[in-house]
Amino acid sequence: KAGVTQTPRYLIKTRGQQVTLSCSPISGHRSVSWYQQTPGQGLQFLFEYFSETQRNKGNFPGRFSGRQFSNSRSEMNVSTLELGDSALYLCASSSHFNEQYFGPGTRLTVT
Amino acid sequence: AQTVTQSQPEMSVQEAETVTLSCTYDTSESDYYLFWYKQPPSRQMILVIRQEAYKQQNATENRFSVNFQKAAKSFSLKISDSQLGDAAMYFCAYRSAEDSNYQLIWGAGTKLIIKP
Numbered sequence: 200k201a202g203v204t205q206t207p208r209y210l211i212k213t214r215g216q217q218v219t220l221s222c223s224p225i226s227g228h229r230s231v232s233w234y235q236q237t238p239g240q241g242l243q244f245l246f247e248y249f250s251e252t253q254r255n256k257g258n259f260p261g262r263f264s265g266r267q268f269s270n271s272r273s274e275m276n277v278s279t280l281e282l283g284d285s286a287l288y289l290c291a292s293s294s295h296f297n298e299q300y301f302g303p304g305t306r307l308t309v310t
Numbered sequence: 311a312q313t314v315t316q317s318q319p320e321m322s323v324q325e326a327e328t329v330t331l332s333c334t335y336d337t338s339e340s341d342y343y344l345f346w347y348k349q350p351p352s353r354q355m356i357l358v359i360r361q362e363a364y365k366q367q368n369a370t371e372n373r374f375s376v377n378f379q380k381a382a383k384s385f386s387l388k389i390s391d392s393q394l395g396d397a398a399m400y401f402c403a404y405r406s407a408e409d410s411n412y413q414l415i416w417g418a419g420t421k422l423i424i425k426p
Contacts, residue, residue: 220391242416243318255411289355293412296344297362297405301355 201227203292203302206261217278220305224271224292229284230254233265234301236287245288248273277307285309312337312382318415322412324425330377331387331420341407344378344385347413350398358400362387363407389422397419397424 205224212218224231233245244257248267265275271292277284285308291299313336324330335344361369361378364402373390382390389396402417 210411232412232414241418244413244415247412249410249412255413256411283384291414293356296409297414298345298357298360300415301347303354306326 200227205288205290205302205305206253207305208303209306209308211278211310213310214249214280214282216280217276217309219274219276220288220307222292222302224273224274224290225294225300226293228292228300229271230293231267231271232291233273233295234277234289234291235259236289236304237285242289243247245275264284270277280309282309283289312339312342312404312406312415314415314417316402316420318420319418320421320423322423322425323389325394327392328388328390329392331389331400331402331422333385333417335385335402335404336385336412337383337406338406339406343407344373344376344386345403345405346376347401347403348396348398348414349401349419350395352398353398355401359387365411372397375399381416394413394424394426397422 206221230249232247247255251267262278267273287304289304290302293299323359344361349355361370375388399419401419403414
């Protein structure tokens with residue numbers, strides 16, 4: 200099976216812009232989770248989608264949003280980018296079992 | 311709220327030797343899962359090993375094994391016969407099994423250096 204894919208792999212944006220990141224889960228996986236990884240804050244949970252519904256949400260401002268499509272692909276959007284949004288954004292997919300399988304991440308740099 | 315603590319920011323070990331990475335967690339739940347993930351430099355997060363809290367037997371995957379002490383809320387990772395390819399950040403993570411919450415709660419990570 201193909202692994203979790205994330206596009207784009209690298210992104211440079213300017214403060215105030217918005218960005219959309221994409222994640223394609225492993226075939227058959229219906230749960231997709233998003234995490235933000237920074238040197239200062241470590242790994243933090245953003246949200247999780249299952250069958251097109253947001254099931255859980257972390258403690259992030261409303262500028263961070265996401266959605267999931269009927270084919271389980273997921274997107275996350277960050278509006279009005281701030282310098283502090285610079286991070287590695289990781290997507291993970293899971294079946295009804297408990298392991299989460301991660302994609303390579305999208306490195307977002309906000310200037 | 312659950313928390314995960316990795317008290318060793320960095321560890322180093324000689325190639326072929328054994329190293330143990332520490333992880334403690336805090337929870338009031340009785341049913342949960344614990345994981346060790348590995349993140350090599352500039353590469354993606356890889357699941358190393360998982361442990362179900364209801365299982366008393368410690369999980370083992372080849373050279374990787376855990377020492378799970380539920381009462382002490384401790385979950386250490388032992389890497390035997392360390393190899394250069396084991397160099398990475400290692401993260402301990404917790405996941406509740408008591409609801410459909412797939413959120414992983416992470417420790418801060420331990421950087422493992424392998425000396426040739």
